[in-house]
Amino acid sequence: MSRPLKVGAVMYDPKVSVIWEIIRDFFDAQGAPIDVAFYSTYEDQNDGLLSGAIDNAWNSPLAWVDAQRRSGNGCRAIAMRDTDRDRIAYVVARRSGPVQTLADLKGRTIATGAIDSPQATLIPLGRLRREGLSPGVDVTVRRFDVLVGKHGDHVGGERDALDCLTRGDAAACAMLDLNWDGWVKDGTIDANQFSIVGETDRFDHCVFTVRETLDRSVENAWLDALFAMRYDNPAHREMMDLEGLKAWLPGRTTGFGPLMAAVESERFFAPASS
Secondary structure: OOOOEEEEEEOOOOHHHHHHHHHHHHHHHOOOOEEEEEEOOHHHHHHHHHHOOOOEEEEOHHHHHHHHHHHOOOEEEEEEEHHHOOEOEEEEEEOOOOOOOHHHHOOOEEEEOOOOOHHHHHHHHHHHHHOOOOEOOOEEEEEOOOOOOOOOOOOHHHHHHHHHHHHOOOOEEEEEHHHHHHHHHHOOOOOOOEEEEEEOOOEOOOEEEEEOOOOHHHHHHHHHHHHOOOOOOHHHHHHHHHHOOOOEEEOOOHHHHHHHHHHHHOOOOOOOOO
C-alpha cells in the first residue's frame, strides 16, 4: 500500500482527537504512517469500513458484532488493549436495601446505561434473563440513553444510572467493573453504602477491525508498529495512559460470546416494529 493506512475512530470525547494526534505521530516515527478519520457514531464508522473509505476501525464490541453481521463474517479482529480482555459488568445495589441477589430484582427497577451500551445495558440484561428475570416484564428497566451511537464509550449513561440508584429511583444499577473500581477509588461510590450483588460472565471490549480483503502484509506492518509501543518507554506512556492500557495484544474473538448472546436475546438488530 503506497498511501497511509486509513484508521477510523469515534469521537466520544474531545480527548479522542488529542489521543489520535499523538498516536499518528508515533506511527509516523515508526515508518508506518496513518491517516485518521473521525466519526460521530460507530454505525457511521462501520459504513466507512465496509465501503472501503477506511482500512481499519477502532471498534466498540457492539460495532465489531455489527461489522461481522453486515459483512457476512468478512472482517478480522487484529488488535486490542490488555484492558479490553476479560471485563465484567456489575449489578450494584444499596447494602441496606431489598436487593441482595439478582433474584431480588423481581418486581423492582434496574437503572442501565444507553440502549447500545454493551457493558451497562445489553450484557447485564442478558445476565438477568439467565437468572430467569425478563427485562420489561419481571424487572422494570430505566435506561439512560446518553450519546446513543457511541456504544457507552463515555460514562454518562452509567453515571446517570448510578445517580438514579443513589436517589432511590431504582433498586439497582449496572456498570463496568473498571468504572466501579474507579468510582470507589475517587469516592463517587461509598463502598460502605453500596455493594455488588451480581456480575456477568467475562467479556472482551474494543478491537481494531479490518476487512478480510486487507492485504496481510499491510496489516502485519501496521501491527509491528503498534506492538512496538511500550509502557516502560516514557515517550509512549502518555498516549497509553490516555488510551487506558499498558500493552497492545493480538485481537481475539472468543470474548464476544456474552455480547452476541445478549444482542440475540434483546433483539437489538431486529427490524423496528411498524
